[in-house]
Amino acid sequence: MQDVSSLVALAREGRPRAVARLISLVEGASPQLREVMAALAPLTGNAYVVGLTGSPGVGKSTSTSALVSAYRKQGKRVGVLAVDPSSPFSGGALLGDRVRMSEHASDPGVYIRSMATRGHLGGLAWAAPQAIRVLDAAGCDVILVETVGVGQSEVEIASQADTSVVLLAPGMGDGIQAAKAGILEIGDVYVVNKADRDGADATARELNHMLSLGESRGPGDWRPPIVKTVAARAEGVDEVVEALEKHRAWMEERGVLTERRRARAAREVETIAVTALRERIGDLHGDRRLSALAERIVAGELDPYRAADELVTSLTGS
């Protein structure tokens, strides 16, 4: 197998196989993981990361694909990370389903990757940032991170992105439920897709109303715009790109972009540290030790907090 530095060099040249191999290495927590991450560090920080979330049926894949086209027209290199938090299948496995993406499959300026996070240690929080780093280092100007399948990881996806796009479609009770459930806090840009359908204006109005009910904004604060699109016909997609660029410019002006990236890096470090500590607990005690504690808890002889104290003490010495 190739050494890490030549893989990184090939990825920098845009060789898709090298990129794929690097993502597999970091995603699979391979022995080379640390070496790869160290090699990538100085090459990262250039890509603009856009998260796309929304309920099933709003047209996420179509919208992502349309955005890819729009950015390609500008000559940008685009990475797409399609994250499926509910699927155990990773790598190319999901791509078969993603017919709408197929138009970009042969474009060397587009790198598409599916990623399953179910079963991963730490799930999305752990796996996605690593893959984003690879795409970033590989020279992608824009990275679109799209959740596939059922929602609920929306907040997590949003926390990985520089800018979060929340997609809605008219006439979906789900959309409003999702809105209630917290998307109003995460969207930097809202898109009402399928805007040629009945109810698109009503959905946009309702959304606008809900956004205006939110926390009071001062002058100069970001007011998330609402863009109507028909992604399947590429209508309104340039306006989405424009809204994204505006948000990016606003973030850069205010130092928000750096602030968000630092917060993201801090969370990433914390997740990795906690994962390492968790592994040490396992190494230190083996499963049998933890099992013995669990047995006493089930028997009512010990409560979980005292049991946890024992583990922590043995790890840190106090």
Added chain:
Amino acid sequence: MQDVSSLVALAREGRPRAVARLISLVEGASPQLREVMAALAPLTGNAYVVGLTGSPGVGKSTSTSALVSAYRKQGKRVGVLAVDPSSPFSGGALLGDRVRMSEHASDPGVYIRSMATRGHLGGLAWAAPQAIRVLDAAGCDVILVETVGVGQSEVEIASQADTSVVLLAPGMGDGIQAAKAGILEIGDVYVVNKADRDGADATARELNHMLSLGESRGPGDWRPPIVKTVAARAEGVDEVVEALEKHRAWMEERGVLTERRRARAAREVETIAVTALRERIGDLHGDRRLSALAERIVAGELDPYRAADELVTSLTGS
């Protein structure tokens, strides 16, 4: 305020306010949390914990309510924990919406609690087991743990339960998508609700087919039954209770119940220990230390793994 031991004594007598107060103490990670958990430990282990999961619209609340009625007919004390992983509102806040549960609101043999896990450290994994322990110690014979709102925490809910019920409804593409996404691995009992609607038989057949494609079962292994219900009219609900009792008996015979509870306790201890370690990282370094590492990562001077190493080393001394 009352001391913990008298609160526990009152909760044992079935006083709802004492139960509510104890759940608030454990849920809010109050200073008394450890004292409460220690006091509860010898009183737990009697309740049978049933998890109910399914996509929005399958009739989870209605089914939960119908199950409560069925267990009440048997004279059992029932606890209901309605967990909303997407809501920041906890306690009684959600109960206003739960009209279908209102028939049980005045029954002293039923304890209903809504719980929000969004924003919680460790989310569901952290908060739900604590509340289950309180309801268990308070003398509930059966505890129904229902996810409210959008799915995705299904697997987590299932991991808290002795027996997991997965609900489906006919004619929901979502149901099958959810099925694809992993519910086939978590259900001990499957319920096709709204069985008076078109397509119920087809849904049951399809589900049966998918289950038969699963891993091969040996003789004596549990084959998840599929029960058809119309929960709104209480049809088929006794059959669900029967299926639950069969599963419970099967687990007890084979030692699976104890095994599952031990695995659950082990995960609980691990979660608490990791949370404690995470807090120590915060205590040790303060936010500024982590921020400084994050800054270097964003600048490309450090990769997140080396940064995490620094944190871990300072915590454990190696």
